[in-house]
Amino acid sequence: MSQHTRRLVRLVSALGLGVGTAAGFYYLKGGRSSEDETKNIARKVFVDKHTHLGKVLASWTTNFEPSVKWDSNWDRRDPQYMVKPPKHPNDTTEQENYENKVKEVTPKATRHLLFIRHGQYNLNGTSHDSERYLTKKGREQVECTGKRLKELGHPYSKIIHSNMTRARESAEIIHQHLSDVPIFIDEILQEGAPVPPEPPIGSWKSEAEFFRDGARIEAGFRKYFHRADPKQHTDSYEVYVCHANVIRFFICRALQLPPEAWLRMSMYNGSVTWFTIRPSGRVSLRYHGDAGHMPPDLLTTN
């Protein structure tokens, strides 16, 4: 190999390296512009979601589209889906039969659900639930709530309470004021962590807790929240005695609001949250965390 060839090889490799370096710098610049693009996307998402220019704030214009549509079949009890559809829709007798059956399974009554948060309880009892009993103040709070429910004078059909000590004791005190009303216990209404809250505030919970409790509380929602059975002919009032997280999650779910928002609400001990479920499946919240029946010195959030 001559010296000329060696020199050529050296020249070519040096040139190659130079081009490689330049390409590297060029790509680096490209990398930066990709970051800009990411920023732009982030900014667009920010504008869309946070200033709501995309949907919500423009919603008073005539081309309004609701950001979240009401799902009328949220409880899967919309009567038109409860009956086998006609095989031949053009057959008038078959169609008539179908329509009659739909009419039969259409709810007639309104359900009122009154959710009571338990009274203030002993927060020092950390080792076992039986130590987390009501304080004296807690007993006074639900005493007031029992009186208020009696005073409201609704024809209550049942009291259902969580099996945790503070809820059971609260339900028993309320039951003293509504002694004719049958009382039931249901573990599904226990306190727990429904879904990770947004914004991420509140006490830390492990993912395992959300995984376990979230499904159970959702099951509780599906068990108790539904339009009236077609056999129910008069409006009903049911009293539920349970816990703040459960009730707040139910508010979000029942009103079809984002469930992760549950921690944006709080409620006083012994307060009343009133839901109405119409035969049409419409749900409304008549009030949330009503504690006006208590003297102000009894107002606690535990």
Added chain:
Amino acid sequence: MQPAISSQTFGLGSIMRVAFIVGAVVMAAVLLLWIRIEQGHIERCASVVERGGIAASITAPPVHVIVHVRNNNRSVGNASTPPGRRRWNYNWDYMQPPNGQEAAGTATRVILMIRHGQYGLNDGRLTEKGRYQAKLTGMRLRALNIAFDRIVHSDLERATQTAQLIRAQLADLPMIADPMLVEGGPVPPEPTISYWSLPDRNYFVEGPRLEAAFRKYIYRAGKTQTNDTVDILVGHGNIFRYFMLRALQFPPAAWMRVFLPHGSISRLNILPDGTVTLSQFGDSGFMPPDYVTY
């Protein structure tokens, strides 16, 4: 010749050394670039995930996607974001300090929203029941024993009357009439109701005004505010339902899903870090049952 050869040998060695260094730099640059591209991709995925519907979070247990999310207004580092989650916007009132800075204020602003009492549809004035409701609301506020800062009320007759009856129960509070707080339709409701509707023009005209009222009264305490404040707003059902939904970052179109009894008290707490909580909505337990009207 000798010196020339030796310098040539030296030159070859140094070129190889330079080649090694430059090669390493190029490879590092390529690696860096690759990481950037990946990161951008992940962020794009994250924003898609964030924009997804809420249905998934209801029907399926939350499957967490661990991603690096660069938040525009708050550095949260590694966030665990289930699909369909809507993040809380900390800069909802445009008072969030820039990244990494401490919250500007230290005080909490409490907003008590009070709906007027029952009124006659013919004359727009409070009925006897409505006047008594307002009196009971005033008595309840007095019993709560909070240091209120002011009463701001809609200048419609029913709200003005209610505000006056409330103020009669409280020690000399400044009272301000604000036409921004009069009733109107915020947005077309979803779901709609069959027996009641407003013309589209109402939402077109009143909607932005209600939003303006929201921005005027609902915001966190600034740097200059050192003490907590409690404002009493006396107004109407639609506007306060809209305020509540907007403050909690819920879809405002849901306003017909919630109700407010006459004379009821609803409480928003606006914390210095930009979070907002609702501790009661439509509190009316201080009224005898037959005075709880809608």
